[in-house]
Amino acid sequence: MSADEPMIRPARPEDGRALADLDRAAWSTLSEVSPAPLERESIFDEGHTPDQFLVAELDGRIVGYVRQVPSTPLACNRHVRQIQGLCVDGSLRGRGVGRLLVEAACEAARAGGARKLTLRVLGWNAPARHLYERCGFTVEGTLAEEFLIDGRYVDDVWMARRLTA
Structure with missing residues (x-):
């Protein structure tokens, strides 16, 4: 890891405020x-606990x-995990932080026994879709015009x- 590359680590309870601030600043x-x-x-509450998060830390x-998180609470679906949130400080976008986080999520899911990692991304979010594709995700389905955002219908893309090898 180089000096300008963030360290990826599990979240701690005391990270909650910093994560909430980052989440609010990056909202779009x-x-x-x-x-x-x-x-x-x-950012933590009853449904969003520190053990669900990995964080990227740079210079403290x-x-x-x-x-x-688990894709569903069903035992027959235990082998599937789902990314339900990815956020990178806007000043660092394009520097590989997102890729490091996605790869770390894949490794953590695999270590936890998962065979598959899924996610949902808005169809018009080309930067995120390209990131996920570079990380080996493929489209498994699309719900056309699933959301109405700012007067436009937007697809919900499942990747x-x-x-497993």
Whole structure:
């Protein structure tokens, strides 16, 4: 790891405020269907716990995160994990932080016994789609015009990466 490459590590409870601030600063209709997040003390709550997050830290500052969770609560679906959040500080986009986080999520999912990692991305979010494709994800399906955002209908693209050889 070079000096200008972030360290990827599991999130800690004390990271909650920094992650919430990063999440709020990075919010955009390019990638989000939910309303902009309000200022809050922590990104963590009952459904979003530190063990679901990996963070990218550079020079002692959190500059990104990825959240991955079970795809569903069903035992028969236990082998599938899903990325449900990827965020990179805007000043560092294009420098490989997102790729490091996605690859770390793949490794963590594989280490936890997953055979497949899935995600959903808005059809108009070309930068994210290209990142996921570079990380080995392929489109498994598209829900056409699934969301109405800023007066435009936007596709919901489902992507996946196999984690087995």
